Amino acid sequence: MQKRKQPLDLEEILRKKKAEAEAAAKPRFIPKAERERLAAEKKRKEEEEKVRKVADTRPANNKWQAADGNRSRPAVPTGPKAMRQTNTYENGDYDSRNGRNDRNDRNDRSDRGKGGKGKTGEKRPAAEDAEAALIRARYMGPEMNQSTFSAKKKRQRTTEKKFNFEWDPEEDTSQAFEAIYGNRAEPTFFGRGTLAGFDDSMREENLRKYAQSLRERDPEHGEERARQLLEMAQRAKERANRNGLGYHWSEKKLEEMRERDWRIFKEDYGIATKGGQIPNPMRNWQESGLPRRLLETVSAVGYDEPTPIQRAAIPIALQARDLIGVAVTGSGKTAAFLLPLLVYISELPTLTEITKNDGPYALILAPTRELVQQIETEARKFADRLGFTVVSLVGGHALEEQAFALRNGAEIIVATPGRLVDCIERRLVVLSQCCYIIMDEADRMIDMGFEESVNKILDALPVTNEKPDTEEAENAQLMSRHLGGKDRYRQTMMYTATMPPAVEKIAKKYLRRPAIVTIGNVGEAVDTVEQRVEFIAGEDRRKKRLQEILSSGDFAPPIIVFVNIKRNCDAVAREIKHMGFSAVTLHGSKTQEQREQALASVRSGATDVLVATDLAGRGIDVPDVSLVVNFNMSSSIESYTHRIGRTGRAGKSGVAITFLGNEDSDVLYDLRQMLSKSSISRVPEELRRHEAAQQKSNRGNRKIEN
Structure with a gap:
């Protein structure tokens, strides 16, 4: 029996269609032979389609027509296209x-x-x-931004001949045809056309050449013109010499110095002054205006040439002007204020049994005991020859001993502020006739907390002889006259290395129209000290490096080693002794007698190394220190400046070596700036690249023990 056909199920059709679509969407592996066949078939179809389109777009008269109605041979075309296609018809093989x-x-x-x-x-x-390429485009997408660079074209461009701006030798058209052009004359500068920097001998040589050329070129009048030229040059030279323009200030007499010479003189010594009616600095001791006896003492002490601060400050102080001297450490400030002080006292009456109880004529304040004793020693070199008495008042000595020293009176008292206040309160000292006050290292006194003591001392001075705060305070004649009897106007001088606000406050209150003298750049180390820094972490490594430095033999004693903490002084000193060198310590826990013995042993040469805190950083003068080692970097750049100022003093050279660690990041920026400003020091690469050296730290300074 024949099976009856069933109608198509729509759902089955959709399901099959969907399955076929999913199967087609899935990537299917295609063998290489199949891929080649498909690509060739696709390429053939594209070519046939292209040929067909070209044939369809041709004009009708260009189509091949056979004369007998067949397409076996085309009709012969006419016109330009027949000319272009001649070779085609001569070939016998055609596509119908x-x-x-x-x-x-x-x-x-x-x-x-x-x-x-x-x-x-x-x-x-x-x-x-x-x-x-098709598969790559399918799975990876089309290639975009394809470079059109052609190496062949690039090579063609580079091989092209470029324009050459240089002349070839054969292209030179300036060949000399006459002998006169073959010898080039040397350039000469005659008369006012001299080159900058030529000395007198060169100018005279040019004038002689010019005169000779006049004689050769002008036989008739050349001799006369040459003679007049030389005479005119000689008169100009004599006139310049009379005006002081022809030679250096060091070759001139004092009366020949002009404003230009004084400006050059100040630039040579780094002197800057501010204030009205300031006298010119002195060029040597003979022009200082000091008395003959004092000049003989200066020569006997060994001061051959005055330092810059002495050149500028002494003439101002001799005019009874108030003075603020800002100079780097080790610049000779002590003699700068001592010599005018002795001149001032020499003009006053000698102390008698009655007047000796009225107090000293002059008072010198200093922040530390060592600096006071150093000033006392220096002052006695001059005062003893003039018959004056100098007494020091410092802590660490009994008050009775100091009162005994004052029993016969003293023209000059050198004291620390704290001990002087004690003596004033105990009625051991009065200042009723003190008219000359000097504050040395004023900024250091303020840093050590003596601001209140300084104000008490200055308030204890007599007020009847204060200078007026007017322009009269700048008049030397008015300020030098006597007010009646022995009284004169009070003269106040302040010497400092920096000018913090507290020091400026004292200066404005007690000084009257002061002259300000600045030597060099404030806060910078002197150029005679070579600064070296080394990054060394750990006490043991630093001690080992210190031994290498001391044992090298490059530095002669005395040598100063600075630390930050008192207990480290004794520890470092013991290590140095184990290395085979003699060492003493100096810090705030030592008695005054121990301090004096330590400094005396170093100055006499009995001890090689002094280990100290910042107590020895200011004002301590140990002659001929060849090396300063900062075993610990100081907390501030100011303290560092004063530490390294212990060497390179009095015009001599010195070396300062500083050990650095991560704990010193607060001062690395300032240290880098200071090293970069020094002409004989260099900034090591490790410090230059250190993160903390790139910008200034805003942290406060660490507390350091003295």
Whole structure:
């Protein structure tokens, strides 16, 4: 029985269609042979379609028509196209469908199948390459932003001849045809056309050459013109010499100095002054205006040439002007204020049994005991020859002993602020006739907390002889006259290395129209000290490095080693003794007698190394210190400046070596700036690149023990 056909189920049809679509959507692996066949078939169809379109778009008169109605031979066309297709008709092999030459067409197809070159010489891609390109585009997307750079074109561009701006020797058209052009004359500068920097001998030589050339070129009047030229030059030279313009200030007499010479003189010594009616600095001791007896003492002490601060400050102080001297440490400030002080006292009456109880004529304040004793020693070199008495008042000595020293009176008292206040309160000292006050290291006194004591001392001075705060305070004649009897106007001088606000406050309150003298750049180390820094972490490594430095033999004693903490002084000193060197310590826990013995042993040469805290950083003068070692970096750049100022003093050279660690990051920026400003020091690469040295730290200074 024949089976009855069932109608098609729509759901089944949709399900099959969906399955076929899913199967077609899934990637199917195609063998290489199949891929090549499909690519070749697709390429053939594209070519046939292209040929068909070209044949359909040709004009009717260009189609091949047989004369007998058959399509075996085409009709001969006319016009320009017949001319272009002449070779085609001469060839005897045609395609009756599209009019192409079968032989050429077969050759083209065979070349394309082999991946060869066509008629145009361009390389055709092989079927495998085309298929690989299709697969790559399908899975990886089309290639975008293809470079059109052609190496062949680039090579062609670079090989092109460029324009050359240089002349070839054969192209030079300036060849000399006469002998006169063959010898080039040397340039000469005659008269006012001299070169800058020529000395007198060079100018005179040029004038002689010019005069000789006048004689040679002008036989008739050349001799007369040359004589007049030389005479005029001689008169100009004599006139310049009379005006003081022809030679250096060091070769001139004092009366020949002009404003320009004084400006050059100040620049040579780094002197800057501010204030009205300031006298010119002194060039040597003979022009200082000091009395003959004092000059003999200066020569006997060994002061051959005055230092810059002495050149500028002494003439101002001799005019009874108030003075603020700002100078780097080790610049000779002690003699700068001692010599005018002795001149001032020499003009006052000698102390008698009655007047000796009215107090001293002059008072010198200093922040530390060592600095006070150092000033006392220096002052006695001059005062003893003039018959004056100098007494020091410092802590660490019994008050009875100091009162006994004052029993016969003293023209000059050198004291620390704290001990002087004690003596004033105990009525051991009065200041009723003190008219000359000097504050040395004023900024250090304020840092050590003596601001209140300084104000008490200055308030205890007599007020009847204060200078007026007017322009009269700048008049030397008015300030030098006696007010009646022995009284004169009070003269106040302040010497400091920096000018903090507290020091400026005292200066404005007690000084009247002061002259301000600044030597060099404030806060910078002197140029005679070579600064070296080394990054060394750990006490043991630093001690080992210190031993290498001391044992090298490059530095002669005395040597100063600075630490930050008192207990480290004794520990470092013991290590130095184990290294085979003698050492003493100096810090705030030592008694005054121990301090004096330590300094005396170093100054006498009995001890090689002094280990100290910042107590020895200010005002302590140990002669001929060749090396300063900062075993611990100081907490501030100011303290560092004063530490390294213990060497390179009095015009001598010195070396300062500083050990650095991570704990010193607060001062690395300032240290880098100071090293970069020094002409004989260099900034090591490790410090230059250190993170903390790139910008200034805003942290406060660490507390350091003295």
